[in-house]
Amino acid sequence: MGAFLKKDVLVLLRDRTEVAVLLGMPFILIAILGFALGGLIGGDTEVLKMQVAIVQEDDEKQGIEQFAAALNNSGMSAEQETALLAVAKETSPSTLLRGILADGNLGELVTTEEMEATAAEEALKDEKVVAILTLPENFTLDALRNMLLGIGTGSELQLTISDYAATQSDVFRNILDEFAWSLSFESTVSRMAAEEGKVYGAPNFEVGGIEAVSAANPINSMQYYTIGMAVMFSLFVAGTIGSKAFVERQQFVFDRILLSDRNPLVYLGSKAITAAAITFCQLAILFVFSSLIFQTFDLTNLKLWPGIALIAAVFAICVGTLASLLTALTIRLNNETVNSVFSGSLVILFAFLGGSFMPTEGMPVFIREVGDWTPNGAALTAFLIWLQEMEIKPLWGMLNRVLATSALLLLLSLLLFPRKGAA
Amino acid sequence: MLETEELKKVFKGKIAVEGANLYLDKGESVGLLGPNGAGKSTTISMISTLLKPSSGDVRLYGKSVIKNPGKMRQVLGVVPQEIALYGELTAYENLKFFGRIYGLSGKDLEISIQRVLELVGLVDRQKEIVKTYSGGMKRRVNIAAAMMHEPEVIIMDEPTVGIDPQSRSHILEMVRQLNQEKGLTVLYTSHYMEEVERLCDRVYVMDHGRIIASGTKEELKSILSSEETVWMELDRPYPEFFKELQSFDGIRQAAEIGKGINFIVPKGSRVLGNLFQAAERHRAQIVNVTVQTPTLEDVFLHLTGRKLRD
Numbered sequence: 001m002g003a004f005l006k007k008d009v010l011v012l013l014r015d016r017t018e019v020a021v022l023l024g025m026p027f028i029l030i031a032i033l034g035f036a037l038g039g040l041i042g043g044d045t046e047v048l049k050m051q052v053a054i055v056q057e058d059d060e061k062q063g064i065e066q067f068a069a070a071l072n073n074s075g076m077s078a079e080q081e082t083a084l085l086a087v088a089k090e091t092s093p094s095t096l097l098r099g100i101l102a103d104g105n106l107g108e109l110v111t112t113e114e115m116e117a118t119a120a121e122e123a124l125k126d127e128k129v130v131a132i133l134t135l136p137e138n139f140t141l142d143a144l145r146n147m148l149l150g151i152g153t154g155s156e157l158q159l160t161i162s163d164y165a166a167t168q169s170d171v172f173r174n175i176l177d178e179f180a181w182s183l184s185f186e187s188t189v190s191r192m193a194a195e196e197g198k199v200y201g202a203p204n205f206e207v208g209g210i211e212a213v214s215a216a217n218p219i220n221s222m223q224y225y226t227i228g229m230a231v232m233f234s235l236f237v238a239g240t241i242g243s244k245a246f247v248e249r250q251q252f253v254f255d256r257i258l259l260s261d262r263n264p265l266v267y268l269g270s271k272a273i274t275a276a277a278i279t280f281c282q283l284a285i286l287f288v289f290s291s292l293i294f295q296t297f298d299l300t301n302l303k304l305w306p307g308i309a310l311i312a313a314v315f316a317i318c319v320g321t322l323a324s325l326l327t328a329l330t331i332r333l334n335n336e337t338v339n340s341v342f343s344g345s346l347v348i349l350f351a352f353l354g355g356s357f358m359p360t361e362g363m364p365v366f367i368r369e370v371g372d373w374t375p376n377g378a379a380l381t382a383f384l385i386w387l388q389e390m391e392i393k394p395l396w397g398m399l400n401r402v403l404a405t406s407a408l409l410l411l412l413s414l415l416l417f418p419r420k421g422a423a
Numbered sequence: 424m425l426e427t428e429e430l431k432k433v434f435k436g437k438i439a440v441e442g443a444n445l446y447l448d449k450g451e452s453v454g455l456l457g458p459n460g461a462g463k464s465t466t467i468s469m470i471s472t473l474l475k476p477s478s479g480d481v482r483l484y485g486k487s488v489i490k491n492p493g494k495m496r497q498v499l500g501v502v503p504q505e506i507a508l509y510g511e512l513t514a515y516e517n518l519k520f521f522g523r524i525y526g527l528s529g530k531d532l533e534i535s536i537q538r539v540l541e542l543v544g545l546v547d548r549q550k551e552i553v554k555t556y557s558g559g560m561k562r563r564v565n566i567a568a569a570m571m572h573e574p575e576v577i578i579m580d581e582p583t584v585g586i587d588p589q590s591r592s593h594i595l596e597m598v599r600q601l602n603q604e605k606g607l608t609v610l611y612t613s614h615y616m617e618e619v620e621r622l623c624d625r626v627y628v629m630d631h632g633r634i635i636a637s638g639t640k641e642e643l644k645s646i647l648s649s650e651e652t653v654w655m656e657l658d659r660p661y662p663e664f665f666k667e668l669q670s671f672d673g674i675r676q677a678a679e680i681g682k683g684i685n686f687i688v689p690k691g692s693r694v695l696g697n698l699f700q701a702a703e704r705h706r707a708q709i710v711n712v713t714v715q716t717p718t719l720e721d722v723f724l725h726l727t728g729r730k731l732r733d
Contacts, residue, residue, distance in 0.1 A: 002523075003519075003520055003523035003524055004524075006520075007509065007512070007516075007520045010511070010512055010516065011509055011511045011512065014511035014512070014552070015511060251505055251506065251507055251508075252503040252505045252507040253507045253508065253509065255473050255501075255503065255507065256501070256503070256507045256521065256568065256569075257524060258473060259471065259472070259473065259496050259499065259501055260496070260521070260524040260525050260572075261492070261493045261496040261497065262524050
């Protein structure tokens, strides 16, 4: 077995193209995806921080007074007038908006500053703010009349966004959209309640698209894509081993091995062990070098690495069994189609489903479930769980999936491999 | 020592080899000749236990190797037509790997590696990557790999295809030495008739999956002992002249080869005079005429109707 292992490793290491694909490509993609898509990963919320200019052209106090006067002339009963005025004071859109932007999670992301219109435009031009939010004249009055009395078309917030920080601008626009929708919904409820003589308190808004993955350590984009790319490119190891087996078959080296009267299963086993060993080394190299170059993981954190090593080892075993299945099919069918299809299509599909390109949180539940059953997807999830919780127990669900898949792949490869291979 | 009995192989209803009976005595060098598709490689694969026969048997020292291929594999070395080596490894690393899978290790392994490297004349270049070697050097390592476990029988399938004359000469001399000086039993296939004539004691001729003739070189040549081969070289091809020549009584196996014509005539035949007259009628200019006793190539042509390299 040692002879096979040494030979396979030497053959692979001397194939510069393969080494570049297995080690070089992931680094390039980690760098590109880690930097470019950093804003989409939860741990990178820092880069989403945004400065917004508020241009206040509306006089809120005057607006409420005008709304009270409008109520007087509406012909409502005194009780209804009192109730709606109370709601109006509590739900003044201007106050609510400022309060939402200043408080809670949004307060950590959005910093607002009231400015004159010209100063705000200058700030936007100088890239000091990512957006200008203008509360137009009579905003409070028009909004309250529309919201609580159903009169008029309401008022619109004016948002001027920058080109240089598209992600932040988009996020801020989404926040405002959600605010407007929530405000409209809550106000309708309040108006209907007031008409029935009941008074509700101020609406309780949950505005914004922030999803906390957990209360534990956040994952940043470099960590995510280092793991995502590493598990994806590990799958290519299986394809590479399968392709090398095809070359051995084509060049009659496999026949020469058979003629040595070694049990063919030794050959199959050596492919599995070689692939597993190479995968483990590949993962180790990618994690360590990513940490050295991009400061992805804390190399001095001794608690971190045993868990990573455990998950990497389990995943490497799975890639090994996958390589043995591809080898068995290649030898049985005596063509390379199976490896081409695997490396050219299945790896990309697995990577997509498993979340190597983007987190699967936003995808349909079915796809997420399927993704977590792919070896790379399960391994990726296990790595993320470990990084967030630093406990072994929560990992076992995913690791058991990887081990079960490994057992299935090994069984299939044993069934499909032509054991005799000859007379 | 080694014999096959009514060996037959059918692939998807198509007969590749049928009724192949051949034997090799210990220390003998035997040639297996046949055009492409004759069934040589299939026969070799069955003898070397890589392919299970549809029927028939292969016996080593009288015992069947179909059920127990291990016995055969221990004493057999196979040099395939392809370069069955790892191009990314050095010659030394290749030989070390193949030695180890044959169970060699430590000092024995090192001794075997150096022994076969000396045999193929590559001691000085053993640490170079195989894919950087010339075609001839690769072929020599290919042979060396089959010799690592000191086999008693070696099967060589076209071991000199596509190499330079120097390497070819080296390989032929090496095979001759292995056979005549070390007593190795050799089964040799080649497209080059002169190689078989030079190396082999006996020859089997295969065509369409069957062995159609066998014997010593002299026995085979005696098939055409009452005939002579004529090679007539012309200044250019003359299709009409060739057509008329084929209709002459006594001329057999006429073949246009380049500008010339090759054919067989009965010994002492007077047909040549008529031939010169016909050439004159067709204004064909004869450059050269050679009359010789039949070669194995002619015998092959006689038996199969095809040139060996067709």
